[in-house]
Amino acid sequence: MRGPIEAQMNRSTPGAQNNSSRLTQEPWYLPLADEVRLFEAAYEARLPVLLKGPTGCGKTRFIEHMAWRLYRKIDSPRRRLELPLITVACHEDLSATDLVGRYLLSGDETVWMDGPLTRAVRSGAICYLDEVVEARKDTTVVVHSLTDHRRVLPIEKTGELLDAHPDFLLVISYNPGYQSVLKDLKPSTRQRFVSLDFNYPGIDIEATIIAHEGGVDPSLARRLAVVGEKVRNLREHGFEEGVSTRLLVYAAQLAAGGIEPRRACDVAIARAVTDDAEVQKSIGAIVDVLLP
Amino acid sequence: MPPVTQARSSDHVCFADIHRFLALFAQGLAGRYLHLKLLEQEDASRRNARMTDEASIFLPAQIGHFATAQYNLGAYRIAVLHQLGVWEGTGDFDLHQFLANSSRPVLLRRIFFAIEDLRIDTAMARRYPGARADLARVLAHALANRPAIGSMASLPAWIEALVQFSLGAPRAALVAGDSSGLLDGLLDAAAAVQRMDADVHDSARASLAICAQLENLESANDEQLPAPSLAQATAAMGADCKPDGDFGPFPDDLEHGAALGIEFRGDTTLDKAVWRRSNRPISAATREPPPLAGAMTEQPSGGHQTLPVHSPVAAVPPLENTGPRSFLYDEWDFHRQAYLAAWCRVFEHRLHGEEFGFIEGVRRRHSTLAHQVRRQFGFIKPQSWRRVRRTNDGDELELDGLIEAVIDRRTGHAGDSHLYVRRDRALRDVAAAFLVDMSASTDFALPGSAALTKSAGAATQAAQSGLYLYGSDDDMPDPVSAPKRRVIDVSKDALALMCDALQALGDSYAIYGFSGDGRDNVEFHVAKDFADKLSLRTWGALAAMQPRRSTRMGAAIRHALSKLARETAGIKVLIIVSDGYPEDHDYGADRTDREYGIQDTARALWEVERAGVTDFCVTIDPAGHDYLRRMCKETRYLVIDDVTALPHELTKIYRTLTAR
Numbered sequence: 027m028r029g030p031i032e033a034q035m036n037r038s039t040p041g042a043q044n045n046s047s048r049l050t051q052e053p054w055y056l057p058l059a060d061e062v063r064l065f066e067a068a069y070e071a072r073l074p075v076l077l078k079g080p081t082g083c084g085k086t087r088f089i090e091h092m093a094w095r096l097y098r099k100i101d102s103p104r105r106r107l108e109l110p111l112i113t114v115a116c117h118e119d120l121s122a123t124d125l126v127g128r129y130l131l132s133g134d135e136t137v138w139m140d141g142p143l144t145r146a147v148r149s150g151a152i153c154y155l156d157e158v159v160e161a162r163k164d165t166t167v168v169v170h171s172l173t174d175h176r177r178v179l180p181i182e183k184t185g186e187l188l189d190a191h192p193d194f195l196l197v198i199s200y201n202p203g204y205q206s207v208l209k210d211l212k213p214s215t216r217q218r219f220v221s222l223d224f225n226y227p228g229i230d231i232e233a234t235i236i237a238h239e240g241g242v243d244p245s246l247a248r249r250l251a252v253v254g255e256k257v258r259n260l261r262e263h264g265f266e267e268g269v270s271t272r273l274l275v276y277a278a279q280l281a282a283g284g285i286e287p288r289r290a291c292d293v294a295i296a297r298a299v300t301d302d303a304e305v306q307k308s309i310g311a312i313v314d315v316l317l318p
Numbered sequence: 319m320p321p322v323t324q325a326r327s328s329d330h331v332c333f334a335d336i337h338r339f340l341a342l343f344a345q346g347l348a349g350r351y352l353h354l355k356l357l358e359q360e361d362a363s364r365r366n367a368r369m370t371d372e373a374s375i376f377l378p379a380q381i382g383h384f385a386t387a388q389y390n391l392g393a394y395r396i397a398v399l400h401q402l403g404v405w406e407g408t409g410d411f412d413l414h415q416f417l418a419n420s421s422r423p424v425l426l427r428r429i430f431f432a433i434e435d436l437r438i439d440t441a442m443a444r445r446y447p448g449a450r451a452d453l454a455r456v457l458a459h460a461l462a463n464r465p466a467i468g469s470m471a472s473l474p475a476w477i478e479a480l481v482q483f484s485l486g487a488p489r490a491a492l493v494a495g496d497s498s499g500l501l502d503g504l505l506d507a508a509a510a511v512q513r514m515d516a517d518v519h520d521s522a523r524a525s526l527a528i529c530a531q532l533e534n535l536e537s538a539n540d541e542q543l544p545a546p547s548l549a550q551a552t553a554a555m556g557a558d559c560k561p562d563g564d565f566g567p568f569p570d571d572l573e574h575g576a577a578l579g580i581e582f583r584g585d586t587t588l589d590k591a592v593w594r595r596s597n598r599p600i601s602a603a604t605r606e607p608p609p610l611a612g613a614m615t616e617q618p619s620g621g622h623q624t625l626p627v628h629s630p631v632a633a634v635p636p637l638e639n640t641g642p643r644s645f646l647y648d649e650w651d652f653h654r655q656a657y658l659a660a661w662c663r664v665f666e667h668r669l670h671g672e673e674f675g676f677i678e679g680v681r682r683r684h685s686t687l688a689h690q691v692r693r694q695f696g697f698i699k700p701q702s703w704r705r706v707r708r709t710n711d712g713d714e715l716e717l718d719g720l721i722e723a724v725i726d727r728r729t730g731h732a733g734d735s736h737l738y739v740r741r742d743r744a745l746r747d748v749a750a751a752f753l754v755d756m757s758a759s760t761d762f763a764l765p766g767s768a769a770l771t772k773s774a775g776a777a778t779q780a781a782q783s784g785l786y787l788y789g790s791d792d793d794m795p796d797p798v799s800a801p802k803r804r805v806i807d808v809s810k811d812a813l814a815l816m817c818d819a820l821q822a823l824g825d826s827y828a829i830y831g832f833s834g835d836g837r838d839n840v841e842f843h844v845a846k847d848f849a850d851k852l853s854l855r856t857w858g859a860l861a862a863m864q865p866r867r868s869t870r871m872g873a874a875i876r877h878a879l880s881k882l883a884r885e886t887a888g889i890k891v892l893i894i895v896s897d898g899y900p901e902d903h904d905y906g907a908d909r910t911d912r913e914y915g916i917q918d919t920a921r922a923l924w925e926v927e928r929a930g931v932t933d934f935c936v937t938i939d940p941a942g943h944d945y946l947r948r949m950c951k952e953t954r955y956l957v958i959d960d961v962t963a964l965p966h967e968l969t970k971i972y973r974t975l976t977a978r
Contacts (some may be wrong), residue, residue, distance in 0.1 A: 129725045136725045183731070259349045260342055308342035311395060315347075315446035 049098050049110055055084070055091035056235055061222055069195055070218045074173040076216065077199040079224025082270025085199045086113075088224070089154050089166050096152075104150065104193055112146040113154045116161035122168040126181055138184060147172065147179045158198040159211055166215045172196050173218035201267075226271055229255055235271060240278020249317055250274050256312050257295060265299040273298050279284030281283060287317050330382035331390040332522070344375060344398050348405065351655035354398075375401045383459050392452030393459075399449055400512070403438035410516040422529055428477055436484035437511035437521050444514065454486070461485040467495055473532065476501060480508055480528070500535060504528050642667050649837070652917030653907075662873035664840045669831070671862030674854040680814040684965060688815055691880075691969045695819040698797040705739050712738030719870045748825040748976045749848060749887035752813055753878045754863065755896035756831040756843060760806035763863035805897050805938055806865050812895070812965035813845075814860055816972065821852050825976065826887060832874030833866035836904050840873040841866060848885055871900035872918035875933075879926050890931040891975045893968070897938045899945045920949040932975050938964065 053132060068075050069092075077085040090111060096102060097110030104110065114125065127141040146153035158166060171178050177190040198219065226232065229251045237247035251274065258268030273294050280290035286311075296309040333340075337354060341451045344352045353374040359747050381390040413430070417423040439457070443450050464482050467475045480500055489509075493502050500880045507527040511520050642665045648660040664885050681688050726732065814831055820827045828848045834840035845859040846852070875894065882890050899912055906914025926933045935946055935955040942957035949955070958967055 129722075129729060131721065131725060136728055233771075256346045256349075259346045263342065274547065304338050305342060308339050308346060311339070311343045312346045313448075315399065315449040318447040 039280060048108060049090065049094045052094050052098070053090040054238060055087055056227075056231060056238075058227055058231055061224075062092070062095070064220075064222060066096070069096055072192075073179070074196045074198070074219045075187055076211075076219035076221045077197065077224060078202055078221055079199075080267040080270065081201055082272030083224045083226050084154065084271065086154075087222055087230045089113075089152070089197055089199075093152050095206065107150060107193070109145075109149065109151055111152050111154060112142045113156060114142050115156045116158050116165070118160055118162065120161040120165055122162075122164050123183075125165055125168060126179065127183070129183060141170070144179060144181065144188065146196075147188055147190045147194050150191030152195045152197055155198040157200055159200045163212070166212065169196055169198075170215070170218065190191070226254070226258065228266065232271055232274065236274050239275045241282040242278045246281060246317075247278060249287075250278055250291070252311075253277075253291060253295065253313050253316050256316065257299070257309055260305060260308065263300070263302065263305050269295050269299050288313055291305065291317070327385045329385070329670060331387055331394060332380045333377055333394075334379075336391065336394060340377070340394060340398055343395065343657070344402060347399070348402050352402075352405070353653070363880035366765045371779050384455060389452070392449075393456050393828060396449060396452050396456045399446060400435075400438060401440050403442055404434075405902050407438055407441070408434055408518050411522070416522055420526075420529070420532065425477075425532065426525055426529050429480060429528050430521060432480040432484050433478070433508055433511055433524050433528070434518060434521040436508060437516050438517070439484065440512045440835075441516075457486040459621075461487055467492075472498060476504060476532070480504060483508055500531065503531060534817045544780060567753075578842040626662060645877060645880070647873045649872055650918045650921035652914055652921075662837045662840050662870065664842050664873050664877045666842045666844060666877070669843045669859035669862045670855075671846045671858035673861035674858045676810075676857040676861035677814050677818065680820075682809060684815060687965055688818065691815050691819045691965070692822060694969060694973060695823050705741060707739050708734075708736040709738050709740040710736050714739045746823065746825055746889065746976075747888040749882060749885035749889070750820070750825060750827045750891040750893065750972065750976065751848075751878050751882050752816065752827070753874060753894045754809050754813065754829070754831045755869055755871075755898075756806065756833040756841075756863055756866050757869040757896075757898070758833075758865050758867055759869075760804060760809065760897050762805050763802040804865070806863060808938075808964050809895055810860055810863050814857070815965050816968060817846070817852060817856065817860070819969070820972075826885060828881065829860065829910070830874075830878055830881075831863050832868045832871070832877075833868060834873075834902065835867040836902060837873075839868065840870050840877075841872055842877050848881065868902040868905075869896065869898060869900050869915075870902040870905055871896065871915065872922040875919065875926060879929060882931050883929060889976055890929075891972070892926055892931050892933045893940075893965070893971065893975070894933070894935045895968070896935065899939070899941075905939075916945045916948055923950055923954075934971055934975055936964070936967065936971065 044060070065075060065088075078106040079085055089108060093111035097104045097107055099105075104135070123141070125141045125143040126145050127139050129136045130139050131137075140148065143153050143155075145151070155161070155169070168179075171180060172190060172194075173196055177287075178315065179188040179190065180186075181188060207271070227235065229248065232254060233244065233248040233251040236242065236250050237244050240247065240250075242250075254269050254274045261268040276298075277287070277290045277294035280294055281287045295313070296306045299309070300306055333354075333356060341351070341354050344354065355374050355376050357376045357378050375398055377394060381393045384390050384393060401578060417427055417431075420426045428650075439453065443453055443555070461482060464485065465478065467478050467482070470478060475496070479487075483489065483492060483505055489505055492505065492848070496502070507524045509518065510524050513520070626727050645664045645666065646660040647662045648657040648659055649666060650656075651658050706712075708719055716739050719734065723734055723737060724727065726734065817827070817829070826848050827846070829845040831843040831845065832841060833843075843863065846856045850856065875892070877890055882892060900915035900919045901912065902915065903909055905911075905918070908914075923933050923935075931949070933954055935950050937946055937955065938958050938959060940957070945959065946955040956967060956971065958964055
């Protein structure tokens with residue numbers, strides 16, 4: 027599947043860790059293949075979904091868009107849910123307790139505080155574990171019982187065996203490109219998910235995305251998409267993933283903000299993808315000949 | 319447009335200085351690696367073109383036509399862009415067949431070149447708008463160096479007018495100088511290829527139309543004029559060619575591009591096009607680098623795109639040896655900028671020896687140094703303390719644990735008794751692999767090694783000057799009976815001293831040797847693996863290291879990396895000890911091609927670095943700087959002039975690399 031954009035537009039994208047989104051507006055997303063239909067089918071069957079793809083290709087935007095479609099469309103029976111998407115940006119210190127919840131001291135009492143996963147399980151939201159392989163191994167094991175027919179979350183501290191809300195869905199993402207073998211998903215985990223592959227889109231679609239998200243005219247957007255395609259040809263020279271659509275959008279946004287396009291590409295593309303001065307210079311030359 | 323003036327020499331841009339930049343520029347735009355070569359290499363390449371499958375762009379050794387270095391660099395870029403246009407636009411066109419069907423192949427060829435160049439440059443200006451200024455400058459320069467048309471005979475004048483038109487000469491001026499009235503129609507036909515959707519077939523059509531007009535003229539002339547016929551004229555344009563039919567080996571143009579300032583067009587359009595017809599697209603030969611350590615398998619790596627069968631790269635030979643375990647590894651083909659999948663078979667051998675007392679001899683030979691090394695490594699041994707939290711015994715209470723225990727108790731859960739913080743001596747978390755060159759050249763006897771004096775004074779002097787290998791021992795061997803000491807012997811001594819010291823330090827370490835004979839027989843000798851305990855057998859294995867064959871370093875490094883990758887230590891180090899540049903009889907298509915082995919080794923070291931392993935190369939080769947600086951970072955290699963300094967240097971290197 028060719029992929030969409032994960033443009034980090036602050037206006038519609040939750041940014042921080044353990045973020046929840048009310049999704050009051052429809053996140054813009056350009057379907058590129060059958061990923062929307064596949065996701066909807068997976069949701070109907072409550073099949074956990076794995077989103078796989080390089081950085082900045084549109085995984086997060088896609089899940090936001092799908093959450094809006096499933097929870098916010100006018101005919102959705104789930105419109106009442108306040109937080110339809112609960113996102114957790116995983117990191118190496120993320121523990122199972124961080125996901126499930128913990129007791130906190132409050133005055134002279136102890137108070138149980140649900141973690142983001144438990145909140146989603148109770149409320150029927152989509153829980154999105156972003157870059158899940160970054161998390162500690164025990165964390166990924168916690169989700170196992172939620173991803174098969176049981177759909178339960180055992181909470182060890184409270185002794186509770188929490189049945190998942192019928193609307194709950196677990197979605198995880200990871201980027202196979204830069205993960206080392208040590209950080210690959212265990213087969214016992216990955217084989218519990220339907221896997222949707224994402225990649226950078228072709229020039230026409232990427233240009234549409236850049237024009238929409240970057241606020242530049244279609245001509246410059248297309249030039250930037252071509253720059254992206256050409257720069258990706260150099261990815262074996264130290265930046266395995268090439269330049270992301272997100273960075274191309276950044277360059278467009280800078281240009282839309284009045285920065286000279288070559289300079290915008292310099293800071294948003296050449297210097298962002300590599301520290302190798304000669305590769306930077308070559309990218310600069312590619313940009314130079316491609317832009318008017 | 320800036321005036322075309324001769325640049326100062328400081329503004330000249332040399333190919334050698336910008337080779338990598340231009341190669342990356344071309345690769346980015348073309349989506350494949352293209353060889354950038356000097357125009358002077360073109361003749362040789364032309365001869366070999368059908369025997370190789372390299373894709374090349376030919377560029378002048380330097381450009382200094384223009385006023386500034388930036389303009390001269392721009393001219394290089396235009397040369398690359400134009401020749402990329404040839405590859406992409408003309409390459410799949412069967413020019414050979416096209417010309418073979420013509421009754422005037424030499425004439426048609428000349429016309430086609432001019433028209434196709436016009437089309438490519440026009441398309442270039444559209445496709446790369448940022449290059450228009452450079453293109454205009456380069457075309458103007460080329461145009462200024464063309465001969466005047468006025469003094470030419472009709473046919474060469476028309477052809478020249480087409481060439482100048484392709485270089486941007488104003489059409490009105492060209493037509494004004496043509497008394498025959500024919501040129502206007504020729505330029506009309508040529509201008510058709512400037513359309514946005516024009517392709518090489520349009521160039522061919524335009525060339526045929528122009529050629530037909532000239533042939534019609536010839537027919538008319540034959541009836542009316544005593545002037546030289548078209549056949550005679552075209553014969554004069556290509557002295558080695560017959561104007562009709564057999565155009566055999568292509569002649570050098572009378573007006574060679576390089577001589578006339580249009581070297582940016584490469585001047586080999588025809589040969590390139592013909593070549594492209596007889597070879598596969600180069601893109602089929604390239605692929606992205608595989609995932610790191612993915613080749614660490616006994617089978618060809620799964621998921622790797624392999625090279626096509628008609629490449630000089632054949633399938634890896636079948637495994638016939640049923641003895642030691644073997645592993646297949648990719649190799650980096652610098653010329654193709656692609657990995658050769660499952661290209662090298664590495665056989666892992668266990669070294670066995672019976673000289674169990676080897677370490678005693680080493681300690682005796684290097685008593686002073688052995689003592690020094692142990693003392694220095696003693697300094698490395700962590701003296702600091704670290705706080706270990708959540709222990710059941712310790713010097714202080716752990717506050718977070720205490721709070722959780724209180725909460726657990728209040729909520730009716732069993733409390734955790736691990737509520738203390740203990741101060742522990744920090745542990746070292748290091749895994750180090752030593753990879754030793756066991757090539758035949760390590761058999762080289764050290765100068766003067768058999769002629770040492772036994773005098774105590776000389777021994778002291780030798781020790782002070784670094785010749786401690788022989789100088790610090792009371793039991794100095796008799797000069798008459800002293801065996802020759804070789805490079806490999808010193809390497810072994812150094813490693814034995816390291817083992818001795820590392821054992822006390824507690825680091826995890828392994829000692830490997832490598833050699834081999836061809837890509838299907840790379841030898842990887844294990845003297846001590848990470849899991850092995852230091853024992854008499856280790857000393858015996860170390861003593862059994864002997865000079866063997868070649869130095870195929872890349873495969874050995876990849877195998878060592880695969881072993882390191884299985885270690886869980888926080889700090890991983892790979893130290894390579896060699897005595898010369900990487901070489902093997904089939905390390906590259908050409909045995910004399912040193913660059914291939916160097917580049918493969920550099921790539922392997924890059925893989926090591928990418929895996930988070932610190933690499934370091936120690937070379938006992940005075941010429942080591944020449945290739946090591948291309949293989950490793952400046953801070954990652956050391957050239958030792960005096961081989962006897964190896965034990966001492968190795969110790970220093972190890973301390974530096976692991977002291978984090």
